[in-house]
Amino acid sequence: MPNNPFNVFDYEDIQLIPQKCILEHRHQAQTSVQLGNYTFQIPVVPANMASVIDEKLAVWLAQNNYFYIMHRFTPQTRFNFVQKMHQQQLYASISVGVQKADYELIDQLVQAHLTPAFITIDIAHGYAPSVQHMIQYIKTYLPQSFVIAGNVATPEAVHFLEDAGADATKVGIGPGRACITKIKTGFGTAGWQLAAVRMCAKAANKPVIADGGIRTNGDIAKSLRFGAQMVMIGSLLAGHDENPGEIRQKNGQKVKVYFGSASEMQKGERKNIEGKAITVPYRGSIKTTLREMKEDLQSAISYAGGRNLADLRKVNYVILKNSIYNGD
Ligand SMILES: NC(=O)C1=CN([C@@H]2O[C@H](COP(=O)(O)OP(=O)(O)OC[C@H]3O[C@@H](n4cnc5c(N)ncnc54)[C@H](OP(=O)(O)O)[C@@H]3O)[C@@H](O)[C@H]2O)C=CC1
Numbered sequence: 221m222p223n224n225p226f227n228v229f230d231y232e233d234i235q236l237i238p239q240k241c242i243l244e245h246r247h248q249a250q251t252s253v254q255l256g257n258y259t260f261q262i263p264v265v266p267a268n269m270a271s272v273i274d275e276k277l278a279v280w281l282a283q284n285n286y287f288y289i290m291h292r293f294t295p296q297t298r299f300n301f302v303q304k305m306h307q308q309q310l311y312a313s314i315s316v317g318v319q320k321a322d323y324e325l326i327d328q329l330v331q332a333h334l335t336p337a338f339i340t341i342d343i344a345h346g347y348a349p350s351v352q353h354m355i356q357y358i359k360t361y362l363p364q365s366f367v368i369a370g371n372v373a374t375p376e377a378v379h380f381l382e383d384a385g386a387d388a389t390k391v392g393i394g395p396g397r398a399c400i401t402k403i404k405t406g407f408g409t410a411g412w413q414l415a416a417v418r419m420c421a422k423a424a425n426k427p428v429i430a431d432g433g434i435r436t437n438g439d440i441a442k443s444l445r446f447g448a449q450m451v452m453i454g455s456l457l458a459g460h461d462e463n464p465g466e467i468r469q470k471n472g473q474k475v476k477v478y479f480g481s482a483s484e485m486q487k488g489e490r491k492n493i494e495g496k497a498i499t500v501p502y503r504g505s506i507k508t509t510l511r512e513m514k515e516d517l518q519s520a521i522s523y524a525g526g527r528n529l530a531d532l533r534k535v536n537y538v539i540l541k542n543s544i545y546n547g548d
């Protein structure tokens with residue numbers, strides 16, 4: 221990473237340039253993506269946040285061939301969750317932190333011969349020895365689990381986690397809709413998340429997951445263009461019937477609450493707060509939103525003159541401006 225400022229851009233600064241279409245119909249475009257030993261319908265994963273996913277939604281996503289990552293904020297339920305998923309012949313995908321209880325969970329899983337297909341180490345500042353140690357621990361005792369580690373912002377951090385044994389890294393510090401990291405600390409990728417994804421993906425030897433800052437479905441295609449294998453989405457996948465929480469009324473409109481994992485609402489105390497709670501419009505069923513994401517990706521592939529997601533990576537693009545308005 222250069223020490224001095226360098227040119228960056230974000231999602232709204234970029235447009236992809238259409239190429240000659242080779243499909244007769246958009247539904248011919250393939251949106252499936254591989255991660256570890258699994259192939260999923262679309263390269264999208266709902267954020268592992270308590271206002272986005274719960275066990276019921278995780279089951280539905282697994283049954284319907286979507287990638288999911290269960291959050292880590294009801295730690296006492298994680299062991300049973302893995303058991304329940306396996307009883308239903310579904311893959312298990314859980315999150316851990318780096319505390320004693322997280323190590324104990326790994327020990328419990330090992331003793332019970334339960335191997336989650338995916339384990340995500342979910343820490344605000346993933347470029348840390350604590351994460352390196354947890355990766356090594358999981359890789360020693362549950363070597364068959366696919367380990368996703370994050371979050372990070374730079375190629376050095378990606379290499380650090382890959383060298384520790386991570387199978388994929390998650391990029392994005394502070395670009396999320398419920399994030400206040402930029403305001404509170406002055407650090408992060410808010411406003412240049414797409415450029416950070418690009419830098420990290422170019423340096424990475426393993427898949428990169430772009431996390432945060434997706435505001436429109438077109439941003440998914442842009443993330444893939446700049447090297448992401450998968451995109452993690454919070455706010456756009458919140459507000460549905462299937463997301464946790466009740467539907468409320470605000471100014472005559474139906475809304476649901478979307479809160480950050482480092483918000484006071486999640487933490488229950490005002491300590492190291494880097495997130496906030498907001499309301500998002502009530503959006504009906506998540507099935508419709510996911511279907512629309514798939515259709516829009518199929519359309520994006522057709523504009524790319526391609527047949528599958530890999531073809532998105534080849535398209536040219538223009539930078540419309542060089543401003544930094546995104547994030548908080
Ligand atoms: N993607 C993003 O931009 C961000 C995401 N989040 C999300 O919020 C949740 C809470 O995360 P988190 O704040 O990590 O809280 P955790 O309580 O999960 O912290 C995990 C561990 O990392 C340590 N830690 C966290 N941040 C730092 C730091 N800046 N420097 C040194 N040590 C650190 C903590 O120590 P201690 O508490 O003692 O400092 C703790 O031991 C997670 O789900 C995370 O993904 C939070 C902020 C930014």
Ligand SMILES: Nc1nc2c(ncn2[C@@H]2O[C@H](COP(=O)(O)O)[C@@H](O)[C@H]2O)c(=O)[nH]1
Pocket residue numbers: 267268269371392393394395396397398399400401431432433434452453454455456479480481482483494495496
């Ligand atoms: N800085 C913070 N980041 C957070 C917090 N809770 C979640 N997150 C990150 O945001 C994305 C989702 O972003 P969105 O733009 O799609 O809404 C999520 O996956 C986390 O990485 C938080 O409290 N503070």
